[in-house]
Amino acid sequence: MLTPNGRILGKMKSSHAATRRILPGSPFNRTIVPPPPVEQYALNDRVSHDKYGLGVVIGVEDELAVLVDFGPEQRRITTPFAKMTRL
Numbered sequence: 001m002l003t004p005n006g007r008i009l010g011k012m013k014s015s016h017a018a019t020r021r022i023l024p025g026s027p028f029n030r031t032i033v034p035p036p037p038v039e040q041y042a043l044n045d046r047v048s049h050d051k052y053g054l055g056v057v058i059g060v061e062d063e064l065a066v067l068v069d070f071g072p073e074q075r076r077i078t079t080p081f082a083k084m085t086r087l
Helices: none
Strands: 046-049 051-059 065-069 074-078 084-087
Touching: none
Parallel strands: none
Antiparallel strands: 046 051, 046 084, 051 065, 065 074
């Protein structure tokens, strides 16, 4: 449909407010996951370390560190004990 001065008249679409998306990765929507428990070592536990090899626990410092005798050397291994496993 045209007006006398050449303009086009048409029906405009009504604007709708966009709905908000809920972002699943939002830091406000996350549940708090407790950290895994720290592995406990006792005196005379036999252990294997990825870097130092086989050893024996000769000291324990609460949940902070253990002192391990690897034969030629002694090392203090701190938590987390990712590279060390109990045998």
